[in-house]
Amino acid sequence: MSEFALTLWAWELTRSATALALVGFFSLLPRIFISIFAGIIVDRANRKYLMMLGDAIAAASTLGILILHLSGNLAIWHLYIAASINGGFGQIQQLAYSTSITLLVSPQNYTRANSMNSVVHYGSNIIAPAIAGVLYPIIGLGGILPIDLATFAVAIATLVGIRIPQPSGERREQREYKGRGEVSKFKVFWGEVTFGIRYIWQRDSLRTLLIVTALFWLAHDLGGAISNPMILARSGNNSQALSAILSLAGIGGVTGAVVLSAWGGTRRRVNGMLAGFMGAGVAKTIFGLGQNLTVWLPAQFCSSLNFPLLGSSETALWMEAVPPELQGRVFAANDLVIKLVSAIATLIAGTLSDRVLEPAMQSQTILSSLFAPIFGSGAGAGMALLYVICAIAMFSIGALGFKLPQLSQIENTVSER
Numbered sequence: 029m030s031e032f033a034l035t036l037w038a039w040e041l042t043r044s045a046t047a048l049a050l051v052g053f054f055s056l057l058p059r060i061f062i063s064i065f066a067g068i069i070v071d072r073a074n075r076k077y078l079m080m081l082g083d084a085i086a087a088a089s090t091l092g093i094l095i096l097h098l099s100g101n102l103a104i105w106h107l108y109i110a111a112s113i114n115g116g117f118g119q120i121q122q123l124a125y126s127t128s129i130t131l132l133v134s135p136q137n138y139t140r141a142n143s144m145n146s147v148v149h150y151g152s153n154i155i156a157p158a159i160a161g162v163l164y165p166i167i168g169l170g171g172i173l174p175i176d177l178a179t180f181a182v183a184i185a186t187l188v189g190i191r192i193p194q195p196s197g198e199r200r201e202q203r204e205y206k207g208r209g210e211v212s213k214f215k216v217f218w219g220e221v222t223f224g225i226r227y228i229w230q231r232d233s234l235r236t237l238l239i240v241t242a243l244f245w246l247a248h249d250l251g252g253a254i255s256n257p258m259i260l261a262r263s264g265n266n267s268q269a270l271s272a273i274l275s276l277a278g279i280g281g282v283t284g285a286v287v288l289s290a291w292g293g294t295r296r297r298v299n300g301m302l303a304g305f306m307g308a309g310v311a312k313t314i315f316g317l318g319q320n321l322t323v324w325l326p327a328q329f330c331s332s333l334n335f336p337l338l339g340s341s342e343t344a345l346w347m348e349a350v351p352p353e354l355q356g357r358v359f360a361a362n363d364l365v366i367k368l369v370s371a372i373a374t375l376i377a378g379t380l381s382d383r384v385l386e387p388a389m390q391s392q393t394i395l396s397s398l399f400a401p402i403f404g405s406g407a408g409a410g411m412a413l414l415y416v417i418c419a420i421a422m423f424s425i426g427a428l429g430f431k432l433p434q435l436s437q438i439e440n441t442v443s444e445r
Contacts, residue, residue, distance in 0.1 A: 048256060070123045076192040082120060247421035257381075281336060297341040309424070312416075
């Protein structure tokens with residue numbers, strides 16, 4: 029609800045896709061740097077306390093935004109600072125969460141467990157935008173943020189009574205330091221920092237998985253960064269239209285996750301991931317070509333159906349291929365690369381839309397003469413063009429993935445443990 033309300037507030041203030049994209053960029057930027065050390069922290073610290081810390085920091089930053097808003101001093105750059113703080117601690121929290129799953133469920137249930145995580149994620153997307161879309165005109169940002177603070181208290185209280193298993197420290201030390209002999213502290217530290225990326229890069233199948241998924245999320249986030257301003261621009265700043273689309277995205281995600289939880293996923297998880305890439309690409313292409321809710325709503329539902337399958341399959345592949353005591357650093361290395369390409373995509377998206385594609389599509393240019401019959405020439409047409417290009421790239425990455433022999437052998441990496 030807070031994210032939705034802040035998006036509306038920022039759009040009303042700036043009318044700029046770049047401003048909204050920068051919120052996402054500043055959320056990703058600290059995640060990149062913290063990912064370098066987050067794996068070491070998660071492999072050694074209590075993961076339950078790390079998750080609680082992430083919620084506590086996010087609650088504190090939300091309180092800060094609320095105070096600034098109520099005092100009439102809230103500015104767009106305050107959102108960038110809050111996004112940076114939440115992003116940094118959120119990266120550690122998310123990593124602590126994902127690495128705990130392998131210690132709570134059996135390997136054959138990794139896909140199901142991750143699909144239930146999708147239920148949680150998309151479930152909030154069903155009701156939050158709908159409620160926020162109704163409440164925002166009535167109580168504004170100052171009324172929605174206190175609700176957010178209450179949910180943080182519930183989240184922290186829930187974790188207090190739960191036991192989160194820890195990986196075996198002894199087994200980890202045996203894996204990493206056997207045969208090293210006497211080495212300097214700096215070399216040990218540097219080895220810790222670079223362990224995850226070296227572990228991935230030395231394994232052909234894992235390296236290929238990382239490259240393919242990074243390319244997919246680059247295309248996805250490049251289009252995703254301008255999706256909300258595109259909808260607002262093409263709907264005449266209709267917040268109810270945006271909330272309806274986001275809510276239906278939640279319904280599609282929950283539907284896909286429930287089906288996946290019951291089904292268990294494809295026999296070969298890599299096939300499920302690649303099929304999800306392609307399905308999402310097709311649906312998002314249709315979404316970008318649309319200009320009203322008649323097209324947007326069913327396309328959004330179909331798009332979201334694919335993400336539990338692709339996301340759960342991808343995560344299960346990493347969980348199965350990497351021993352639990354090493355997952356903190358290896359997962360952090362994977363996150364580092366994904367967050368880096370996402371940050372680049374987010375940074376490019378707003379500028380490319382506001383300064384290049386939007387002006388080009390709304391004036392007499394070669395670009396508008398080619399694509400105006402498809403996308404129109406009004407506000408949001410340039411963003412829609414970029415969105416469709418990214419969606420086609422997502423489909424192409426999934427299709428090409430089936431041709432890569434290294435990727436087809438990914439599930440054999442379990443034998444390398």
